[in-house]
Amino acid sequence: MKICVIGCGYVGLVSATCFAECGLDVICVDNNAAKIDLLLEGQVPFYEPYLEDLIKKNVDCNSLLFSKDLNAHIADVDAIFLAVGTPMQSDGKADLQYIYSAVEGIRNQLKGYTLIIVKSTVPIGTGDEIERTLLKSVAKENFDVVSNPEFLREGSAISDFMTPDRILVGCENDNSDKIMRDIYASLIANNIPYIKMKRRSAEMAKYAANSFLAMKVSFINEIADLCEATNANVKEVSKAIGYDKRIGNSFLEPGPGYGGSCFPKDVSALINIAHEHGSELRIIEGVKASNNRRKDLLSNRIIKKIKIGNNGDVVSILGVSFKAGTDDVRESPSLSIISNLIDSGVNVKVYDPRAIENYHKIMPDVRTCITLDEAISGADVIVILTEWDEFKNISLSSLKNKMKGNKIFDYRNIFNPETMNKLGFEYYCLGS
Ligand code: UGA
Numbered sequence: 557m558k559i560c561v562i563g564c565g566y567v568g569l570v571s572a573t574c575f576a577e578c579g580l581d582v583i584c585v586d587n588n589a590a591k592i593d594l595l596l597e598g599q600v601p602f603y604e605p606y607l608e609d610l611i612k613k614n615v616d617c618n619s620l621l622f623s624k625d626l627n628a629h630i631a632d633v634d635a636i637f638l639a640v641g642t643p644m645q646s647d648g649k650a651d652l653q654y655i656y657s658a659v660e661g662i663r664n665q666l667k668g669y670t671l672i673i674v675k676s677t678v679p680i681g682t683g684d685e686i687e688r689t690l691l692k693s694v695a696k697e698n699f700d701v702v703s704n705p706e707f708l709r710e711g712s713a714i715s716d717f718m719t720p721d722r723i724l725v726g727c728e729n730d731n732s733d734k735i736m737r738d739i740y741a742s743l744i745a746n747n748i749p750y751i752k753m754k755r756r757s758a759e760m761a762k763y764a765a766n767s768f769l770a771m772k773v774s775f776i777n778e779i780a781d782l783c784e785a786t787n788a789n790v791k792e793v794s795k796a797i798g799y800d801k802r803i804g805n806s807f808l809e810p811g812p813g814y815g816g817s818c819f820p821k822d823v824s825a826l827i828n829i830a831h832e833h834g835s836e837l838r839i840i841e842g843v844k845a846s847n848n849r850r851k852d853l854l855s856n857r858i859i860k861k862i863k864i865g866n867n868g869d870v871v872s873i874l875g876v877s878f879k880a881g882t883d884d885v886r887e888s889p890s891l892s893i894i895s896n897l898i899d900s901g902v903n904v905k906v907y908d909p910r911a912i913e914n915y916h917k918i919m920p921d922v923r924t925c926i927t928l929d930e931a932i933s934g935a936d937v938i939v940i941l942t943e944w945d946e947f948k949n950i951s952l953s954s955l956k957n958k959m960k961g962n963k964i965f966d967y968r969n970i971f972n973p974e975t976m977n978k979l980g981f982e983y984y985c986l987g988s
Contacts, residue, residue, distance in 0.1 A: 557581065557738060560633040562626065562658045564591050566713060566817075566884075567675055567706050568639030569600070570607060574717040576614035578742040583621045583629045595622045603883040603910050606714050626658075631667040635735060637704075638686075639675040643817075648824035650679055659686050663693045671735045673702045677762050677822060679829050683726070683755040700732035703755045705762035710816065711881025722749045726758025763829070766822040767840050772807040773814045774846040780810035780987030781853075790987025791969070810986040812889035812941050812967040813850040815878030820847070820887040851889050855896035857984065858965050862937050864901045869961060871897060871904050872935035874928070875942025875968075877911035885914045890941045894922060907931030909946050929958070936961030943968040952979055 557580050561572040564586035572584035586592055591601050598615075600608045614620035623629060630636065640654035655676060662672075672690065674683055687701045703726035708716035723743060725736045733752055737744060744750050753761075780790040790810055798805025814820070823844050830837045862869045878888035885891065888911075897904050907925040908915060916924055925931040928946060932938065932955055940947055948970045956962070956979055964976065966985040976983035 557635070558633045559583070559635045559637060559739065560585060560626075560629055561637040561639055561675075562586070562661075563639035563641070563654070563676070564588070564595065564601070564622070565639065565641055566602065566604065566710055567708065568637070569595075569611075570604065570708060570713040570717055571637065571639055571675060571706060573607065573610050573614055573620060574714060575739070576620035577610060577718070578740075579619070580739065581619055582614075583623055583633065585623050585626045585629065587624065587626070589624050592622050592624045604710065604713050605881060610714060626661050627665050630662055630665040630670075633670065635671040635673055635739060636662060637673045637675050639706075641817075642676050642678055642821075642825075644821040644824055647828070649828045650677070650821070650825040652678065652682065655682065655686070656689070659689050663690050666690075666694050666699060669698050671700055671702060671732055673704050673736070673739075674759075675704055675706050677705060677766075677818070677825075678703075678759060679825060680756050680759045680763075683759060700727065700729060701755070702727040702732050702736060703758035704736065705758055705765075707762075707765065710884055711879060718743070719746070720748060722751050724758050724761060725750065725752050726755035726761075727752065728755055763822050763826040766819055767826050767837075767843070769807050770814050770819040770823050770847070771839065771843045773809075773811070773819075774843045774850075776808045777810050777813065777850055777986075778846060783987040788988075793987075810969065811943075812854055812893060813847045815886070815888040815890075816884060817886040820844075823847075851892040852896060854889075854965075854967055855893045855900075858893075858897060858937070858939060859900050859902065861963065861984070862902065868901065868903055869936035869963075870934060871902050871937040871939060872925075872931045873904060873906045874908075874931060874938060874940045874947050875911075875944055876906060876908040876915040877942050880943045880945070883910040883914055885911050885918065888941075890915075891919070893939070893941060894919070898922065905931060905935070908942065909944055911942075933958045934960050937963040937965070939965040940968050940970060943970055952976070952981075956980065 559580050560583045561568050562585050564584055572582045576582040594601050638658050640658055642650040645651045683701045683703050690699055705724055707720055723740050727733050783790040794808040797803050798808050827837055827841055873894055876885050876890040905923045905925055907928055912924050963982045969985050973983055973985055
């Protein structure tokens with residue numbers, strides 16, 4: 557089976573590599589020439605654990621090819637995955653320009669029957685629209701459009717792809733279902749559930765899944781605040797409710813708010829989709845508002861407790877990526893929190909083991925540190941925003957010695973409050 561994946565972002569590149577690993581012949585195409593050049597040199601345009609080695613392995617055995625030239629490959633592939641970005645527009649809707657430009661790019665090049673598979677997260681009904689566009693130049697019997705949303709997470713993308721909770725396929729006929737089962741044959745053989753449904757349901761399920769998970773995160777963040785006010789402990793509460801199988805124990809870690817390229821975008825897009833259909837998603841609107849408010853709330857907690865001004869405290873921020881395991885800073889809570897601190901006159905320096913370059917590109921004027929040691933040395937206050945192992949493994953006694961002050965705001969709950977207090981830190985964490 558020969559497939560083409562259009563788009564070399566997190567989803568496209570990881571999917572293409574994993575499909576090659578599963579035994580398919582894969583051509584991965586992107587119109588960003590610099591990205592393809594990098595990949596052809598054996599480099600990966602972003603940080604994702606184990607991806608570079610897996611790409612190399614599959615390129616070396618010719619199962620994975622990279623190309624800038626879509627037209628050169630389309631005619632002889634069995635299936636084309638659309639895995640381009642669908643970023644958030646300023647009005648909160650999903651921007652589908654990359655989807656439709658990819659569809660325009662292929663619609664006059666298809667030869668024989670080709671299955672078009674939408675992996676990007678797209679509003680409900682986009683599959684129908686793609687079908688209408690293709691029908692302008694391709695005979696009905698020569699293609700089908702399938703929705704196959706992806707559920708991989710950044711930072712654990714390869715294992716998420718190879719051992720997903722389910723493979724979701726939205727298709728309208730048996731032939732496309734059969735091809736999808738062939739594409740995923742090796743995962744299905746490993747007992748991964750394959751769930752077939754209406755195309756529109758699959759499109760909706762992706763938004764519903766991300767919004768539900770965002771809701772879980774916002775829920776536990778609000779419960780954490782209430783635990784602080786009532787002298788309960790959110791770790792214990794998360795454990796207690798997580799044991800209930802109906803609730804489940806994942807996505808119940810309080811933090812500085814959800815970020816990344818998916819939850820904020822998909823929550824906003826779903827709210828817009830509802831409005832377009834004359835419907836209201838009050839819970840999801842509440843999730844969005846709660847997550848936005850959280851960043852101000854957590855910035856204000858710091859501002860209230862520190863010295864600001866010319867001889868004010870030096871605040872060292874540990875972690876800018878939206879979570880550990882990635883160099884991605886898109887919609888990271890750190891962006892708003894750091895900007896809030898700076899706008900209030902706080903003297904800030906910032907460190908991240910992987911994401912500092914990406915942060916510097918968008919916030920070039922903020923002082924950045926190259927090493928953790930540089931970040932903690934002389935700091936009056938430390939604010940932990942990402943749960944990197946490098947921070948978890950820090951020697952607390954040397955942290956104490958190197959800091960000038962003793963305040964720690966741990967917004968990922970990576971330390972034990974009793975230990976921190978015993979060591980003489982003024983320690984603020986979430987939910988206790
Ligand atoms: C998310 C979904 O989890 C994936 O299933 C989906 O495929 C992906 O979006 C997508 O649509 O492409 P991702 O954005 O990589 O994946 O990140 P998550 O691991 O889901 O975390 C999202 C945010 O929630 C992060 O800011 C994280 O720190 C926060 N979070 C998560 C918490 O604050 N607490 C938790 O308990 C879990």
